[in-house]
Amino acid sequence: GYAKVDHCRSAHQGFPEVIFGLGKRAEQIGAIFQRLAEKNNPVLATRCDEDAYQAVQSLVPQATYHAVARVISYQLPDLAEGQGFGKIAVLSAGTADLPVAEEAVITARAMGCYVEPIYDVGVAGLHRLLDHREKLAEMDALVVVAGMEGALASVVGGMSERPVIAVPTSVGYGANFGGLAALLSMLNSCAVGVGVVNIDNGFGGAALAATIVRSSYRRSQAKAE
Amino acid sequence: GYAKVDHCRSAHQGFPEVIFGLGKRAEQIGAIFQRLAEKNNPVLATRCDEDAYQAVQSLVPQATYHAVARVISYQLPDLAEGQGFGKIAVLSAGTADLPVAEEAVITARAMGCYVEPIYDVGVAGLHRLLDHREKLAEMDALVVVAGMEGALASVVGGMSERPVIAVPTSVGYGANFGGLAALLSMLNSCAVGVGVVNIDNGFGGAALAATIVRSSYRRSQAKAE
Amino acid sequence: GYAKVDHCRSAHQGFPEVIFGLGKRAEQIGAIFQRLAEKNNPVLATRCDEDAYQAVQSLVPQATYHAVARVISYQLPDLAEGQGFGKIAVLSAGTADLPVAEEAVITARAMGCYVEPIYDVGVAGLHRLLDHREKLAEMDALVVVAGMEGALASVVGGMSERPVIAVPTSVGYGANFGGLAALLSMLNSCAVGVGVVNIDNGFGGAALAATIVRSSYRRSQAKAE
Amino acid sequence: GYAKVDHCRSAHQGFPEVIFGLGKRAEQIGAIFQRLAEKNNPVLATRCDEDAYQAVQSLVPQATYHAVARVISYQLPDLAEGQGFGKIAVLSAGTADLPVAEEAVITARAMGCYVEPIYDVGVAGLHRLLDHREKLAEMDALVVVAGMEGALASVVGGMSERPVIAVPTSVGYGANFGGLAALLSMLNSCAVGVGVVNIDNGFGGAALAATIVRSSYRRSQAKAE
Amino acid sequence: GYAKVDHCRSAHQGFPEVIFGLGKRAEQIGAIFQRLAEKNNPVLATRCDEDAYQAVQSLVPQATYHAVARVISYQLPDLAEGQGFGKIAVLSAGTADLPVAEEAVITARAMGCYVEPIYDVGVAGLHRLLDHREKLAEMDALVVVAGMEGALASVVGGMSERPVIAVPTSVGYGANFGGLAALLSMLNSCAVGVGVVNIDNGFGGAALAATIVRSSYRRSQAKAE
Amino acid sequence: GYAKVDHCRSAHQGFPEVIFGLGKRAEQIGAIFQRLAEKNNPVLATRCDEDAYQAVQSLVPQATYHAVARVISYQLPDLAEGQGFGKIAVLSAGTADLPVAEEAVITARAMGCYVEPIYDVGVAGLHRLLDHREKLAEMDALVVVAGMEGALASVVGGMSERPVIAVPTSVGYGANFGGLAALLSMLNSCAVGVGVVNIDNGFGGAALAATIVRSSYRRSQAKAE
Amino acid sequence: GYAKVDHCRSAHQGFPEVIFGLGKRAEQIGAIFQRLAEKNNPVLATRCDEDAYQAVQSLVPQATYHAVARVISYQLPDLAEGQGFGKIAVLSAGTADLPVAEEAVITARAMGCYVEPIYDVGVAGLHRLLDHREKLAEMDALVVVAGMEGALASVVGGMSERPVIAVPTSVGYGANFGGLAALLSMLNSCAVGVGVVNIDNGFGGAALAATIVRSSYRRSQAKAE
Amino acid sequence: GYAKVDHCRSAHQGFPEVIFGLGKRAEQIGAIFQRLAEKNNPVLATRCDEDAYQAVQSLVPQATYHAVARVISYQLPDLAEGQGFGKIAVLSAGTADLPVAEEAVITARAMGCYVEPIYDVGVAGLHRLLDHREKLAEMDALVVVAGMEGALASVVGGMSERPVIAVPTSVGYGANFGGLAALLSMLNSCAVGVGVVNIDNGFGGAALAATIVRSSYRRSQAKAE
Ligand SMILES: Nc1ncnc2c1ncn2[C@@H]1O[C@H](COP(=O)(O)O)[C@@H](O)[C@H]1O
Ligand SMILES: Nc1ncnc2c1ncn2[C@@H]1O[C@H](COP(=O)(O)O)[C@@H](O)[C@H]1O
Ligand SMILES: Nc1ncnc2c1ncn2[C@@H]1O[C@H](COP(=O)(O)O)[C@@H](O)[C@H]1O
Ligand SMILES: Nc1ncnc2c1ncn2[C@@H]1O[C@H](COP(=O)(O)O)[C@@H](O)[C@H]1O
Ligand SMILES: [Mg+2]
Ligand SMILES: [Mg+2]
Numbered sequence A, B, C, D, E, F, G, H: 001g002y003a004k005v006d007h008c009r010s011a012h013q014g015f016p017e018v019i020f021g022l023g024k025r026a027e028q029i030g031a032i033f034q035r036l037a038e039k040n041n042p043v044l045a046t047r048c049d050e051d052a053y054q055a056v057q058s059l060v061p062q063a064t065y066h067a068v069a070r071v072i073s074y075q076l077p078d079l080a081e082g083q084g085f086g087k088i089a090v091l092s093a094g095t096a097d098l099p100v101a102e103e104a105v106i107t108a109r110a111m112g113c114y115v116e117p118i119y120d121v122g123v124a125g126l127h128r129l130l131d132h133r134e135k136l137a138e139m140d141a142l143v144v145v146a147g148m149e150g151a152l153a154s155v156v157g158g159m160s161e162r163p164v165i166a167v168p169t170s171v172g173y174g175a176n177f178g179g180l181a182a183l184l185s186m187l188n189s190c191a192v193g194v195g196v197v198n199i200d201n202g203f204g205g206a207a208l209a210a211t212i213v214r215s216s217y218r219r220s221q222a223k224a225e
């Protein structure tokens, strides 16, 4: 019945299977998760609440719940710096952006990248961001998560020569219109090298960054041979 | 007939008379301008093209045209630093924001303030803005003019303890939607002490800044007595 | 862990520390509040419900809850007229605008200003507003809080020579679109000297007014010396 | 062929025939106008430029052009106070609203009402409006024409016990969005007794007012008998 | 304290006092209602749920609850045909529009008009509407309540020579956008003599109709004398 | 070079080749038209001005220009009633909708259908539409073209048991927002059996109707064998 | 009282009676359902939850609940391939679109069509769709149900010569804006022969498809005779 | 004076200097271009008409004009396959998307990448796209340019494991809303590995792709050493 695998799913070969939890019932998520875990592949379920985790855990006891990120994982690789396809920094502007940022962090790790989280570097306190200049220069791709006015993407884009993936969040109220303010801000960024994904799509932002980094890794492997 | 003075006009006592040129014909602007100039007060006409200037100049030969700002002025005061009600900096992000920034500069001068223009300090090249840190600290109010993603207002708001008046511009295309991107960005600014005026309203931004500075001036005069 | 201070609200030197409660859990607010209160500074937490207050009070017993404003305060200064940085009037149009107006009142007080609340002066009953003419003339800045059609900002802006900070509220329904009607109305005000902040942002409106008033105060102090 | 009468404007018995000029070519307007004039009825053509008038006048020499209103009329009744179905005041906020206000004035006259134009009474200069209080009390219906923030409708609605028809105009720029600001403002008016028509629809506003006044006239005639 | 009377309220002399229940707590509504009822005037409270009614009834036992309309009334006049200021028909398109239509019916009655409800006459079944042709011709004003595509206002406006007040409702889903579809439809109506009020504003639609009818009544009284 | 055939084009086997003229230069249209005409198939070019026709005619002298519809045709079949795939009525509300309606008429003819144009049957004058009741019952599909409030689609959908294809037009101004009002109205139609195409897409509406009619024709052919 | 039949859903002769459950209380739905079932016709109630079903079943024990589709049916015909008016395929993009797709399936069956459900054929995994090519060619009409970017309608429209009815769903988040993304995508489809219905309107999409198929069936019957 | 270099386009070290022509006068573009060309670096000016080219060529005779792309270039590198930082395919849906696609092609070349243009592969004719499957697999990054419903990005994203940069165009009319339809479609793509830039931003899309490819190139160089 409903234990059908998500159709937008199986991104690339070697990437984990991913379940999108939003709008699925706990039992559905549990059943899909179990079926995927049986293949002994890494599995990720995003946008899941505690109930979904209960349902998954009763079937797949080794599954882990990442509460802030609202993600359930199975066989998440644990990479040290220098391991995996490459390095991705996930920057976030404010505390309220954390769930989206953490979803991005776990997704990028699940997709085989080493991740550096750089949080609370919103542009209203610029010095905190500037302190991370050198760290940013070592990365292979940057994921910038920001709500409200979303200005962080432009500032980071201006500072760095790496590809920047901007993830607007719905953090804000009033004339924020559910993330529209940050989305438009990021689409209109005058910095060079910035691409945008959907509002609150931490998964998608990290998946694009991982796609970039993996493409690059394969090429460098090819070259090295 | 049409030589009626603008009703939104007569701001404050001691401020110049102002004509809003948009949607008025050259002859109308000429006739209104002449009538106001006859009172021997400073006069300003905003959003005026060359034709309007011809019409004004034939009636008021001493009138001056500021082509970039699209403003016609008469008896504009020429203040040195330290003179007038106070100091206002007008910052702008990019070249295309100049007409709005210049409208703000001339308005603030016409309203009796010393003005410091600080142009081309968009956030994608942060160092240019950071170079002006000390200058900003000397000001009584800041007017920030920016289009595209409008991020400059947040960054300046975070750097400074002065009141910041943000003027979004319609510079941009596509998902800019005629200045909506910058407007929303500025309204959602997480910096403290930022107020916003209408898209492209250089006049209004400078008029608010001048109102702030004049209020403050009067108070300091009262105190000094 | 989460007991991180809000980066958007760390206003200016001498201003209280401020926590933005929306989207934070009661325990988070409690923990942050306690840490800030330990520095023996005034503290403010906005957009907090009763639960948040319980969490705060169990850690900081001297904290006070302002139920209408949904604000928790600690060491809020109690200024008499003539004390503090200056005088701010907070005007509101209707009963339903009270929570936003009260947030503004408490914020302005916390930032060291004497505040005069002038409520229920919506434009459909003009005489009530006109009765306050003289009071308004004594103020250093005005904060105008209004929902529905938001016309109050224009009328007050036309009546007064002081800086007016307009705060649109989401009060209304239907074609109000969550405060968009009042927001657009205020941005299009033809009165001179009006700046706008985000919908329902009583904190931001008062913070800008306090920034203006404090800037002016310092200047008058300097002058007096 | 195209000399077909506009189906949207064939109002009520005894009302003039009306042509909507927008999107019709000069010759089309001329041909329709002539055919209607031949019935020896009053005729009105709105939204017409000089070219259209040339085309009409060559066929119907007695036609008159009202340049500001962009209206061509034929056999427009010229009523003194006390004549016709009743009295309608047309109020407007600013100079730029004149074309729409004048379209309303001529329409109401053409529909048999005595009209009192009250112009330039925008809310940023309230005293001008308050001066007309008594005049307003004598009217049978009020048409309020305003662009920018459209606040005039609320203020007039609060002052008067007569039906108020609000006509938002597209006067403004930026976050005005082609009259949306005034439209939303008027729809959200908290004054009792205010109805709204389309942006720039001076014809429609006056036609509704005339419909109200004529309905009332017939009733008073019936009563008197 | 909160027992302040609504500021948008006091419509016209002789009209009932009205409380807008949305966003007020039950006790607030109770307290305001009691204070108004003590003046021995008719009182109306709109947008009230059962709880609000309990609160009112415990203080004002004679108050009545109209469950579909969500209105609480006190001393509502009960007029027979021919009594009161005049006749108003309230037409509605579908079953789901009933709450708004009933709010209009009770408001118009409270304001002294005889009301004829004509329900379920949506345009997809035209014959039902056409059956009421003669009835409509006897009315002094028409209130048309419709959601979804809101086409009823245009069809009624085309059929009748009476003033039509169109009330769009938020009935619908998807591309209805909370009543926007019906609102735009009504504002763009090509029928002559149609005015529009806010989405779901049954009160406002009826109040305008009653204002029209009362104005007309006074005139016919004056004439008869 | 640019003489590439349109990629959205070659609808169905046996349908004419179609060029979409909008945004193509006269020479481009000429060159594409010629190449398609050489195959000796019917050809249609929509959204073409006089210049485009000159360019086409110099290369394909037998091409015909339909000025109101802004369409250039070649070998357009001329079908009598009873011939072709079936019967389609194209209804339009007002004069200004004619270009879109005529585009639909010519497209449906080019696609092998017999077409009955029924113009100027807007809902504000219902009787004109009701006169065509019997005619409508004979059709195989209906195309309804309407701007402003777009109510015609609902009324026709309610009257008829045939499939109705609704084509909103951009006819209108102000709160019409370029056809959005009619589009939303049609999407929210409560009549059964109504499908909608893009604003001003007379081609698309007729093409869907023709697809329906042709599908049906083939089936009846199959059955008859 | 409320047991009035929905006027929007009284489709065509021979079609079932349909109740629109959204916004109706369980008892209302029960009462209407019972009254319709008494006529011994097929009955359908859409957008109904479990509670509504309880209410119906207690009155009409033979009624069936389709949980995913949220539909209650009575005397639903069970057609084999080749029976009924014709064949309709209902295609859907993802799992979350199922409720809308199933509503379409049951509606089309209730209206006398044989239905082929083709699920989970979203464009990000094209091969699954391409596998159904031959099946599609046998259909009389296609209903395409898709949320998120709604691209499936264009791809199916390009592949098939049958009429395509596109049903956008509100599946998605962020810049999906409640189905707006899929709606606009489908309205702008460059494929020939695609009509669109309201967001989430599975009923409406299937009803149009059934109207098309029945029209065609009658014609083929007529021909065969 | 105005001969200031554009601050938004000074990409990365080794990338060409870029001028954004929109909103600049021909002389301005000429002067800036000359100053940049004097440094003997590659120079690019986008969004330039013939007049701008005349102005440039009179100062920099070696400059080249790319008419379709509206780009002026100087010292554009001419790379063979295998040369440069990597391979980028630029795919476009329809003829009208060509200017944006060509802007992307020239930008990517100017930034040192080998470019493969793949045009006219819109989803309504899927086979044309499928023919390029193998070619796509050889690329390092893909730029997808599409207007109308923008579905191409999802289909390509589903087919390929490379990073996809989606560029929505403003090609379309009506409910396209200046490219909004394609923009939302692309942001909601359910394919993994898709990032979006602003409407019509061929430059930005190619610049991001080139940033990705160059980052990867450097890494593979580092590895090889
Ligand atoms: N948080 C997320 N936001 C957006 N897309 C996601 C997210 N998590 C997973 N996905 C994608 O959504 C797919 C499942 O979509 P569906 O089949 O509609 O449930 C996954 O396989 C991912 O490609
Ligand atoms: N550039 C401008 N933008 C906005 N408002 C302006 C501008 N210039 C002048 N104004 C205001 O508009 C008033 C005239 O408005 P109006 O009577 O509508 O023509 C002036 O007196 C100013 O208060
Ligand atoms: N259902 C209603 N919709 C809109 N306005 C209403 C409604 N009921 C009452 N009102 C108006 O709102 C006023 C109260 O508004 P407020 O002071 O903001 O609470 C009443 O006195 C009426 O004029
Ligand atoms: N007036 C029209 N509106 C919408 N689409 C049209 C129109 N005329 C032609 N078309 C379609 O657009 C295709 C050409 O689109 P393109 O390749 O983008 O130029 C034609 O083959 C038709 O399918
Ligand atoms: Mg960069
Ligand atoms: Mg600051």
Ligand SMILES: [Mg+2]
Pocket (backbone or CB within 6 Å): C156, C157, C158, C159, C160, C161, C162, C191, C192, C193
């Ligand atoms: Mg003022």
Ligand SMILES: [Mg+2]
Pocket (backbone or CB within 6 Å): D156, D157, D158, D159, D160, D161, D162, D191, D192, D193
């Ligand atoms: Mg009134």
Ligand SMILES: [Mg+2]
Pocket (backbone or CB within 6 Å): E156, E157, E158, E159, E160, E161, E162, E191, E192, E193
């Ligand atoms: Mg009428």
Ligand SMILES: [Mg+2]
Pocket (backbone or CB within 6 Å): F156, F157, F158, F159, F160, F161, F162, F191, F192, F193
């Ligand atoms: Mg029908």
Ligand SMILES: [Mg+2]
Pocket (backbone or CB within 6 Å): F011, G156, G157, G158, G159, G160, G161, G162, G191, G192, G193
């Ligand atoms: Mg097709």
Ligand SMILES: [Mg+2]
Pocket (backbone or CB within 6 Å): A011, H156, H157, H158, H159, H160, H161, H162, H191, H192, H193
């Ligand atoms: Mg991919």
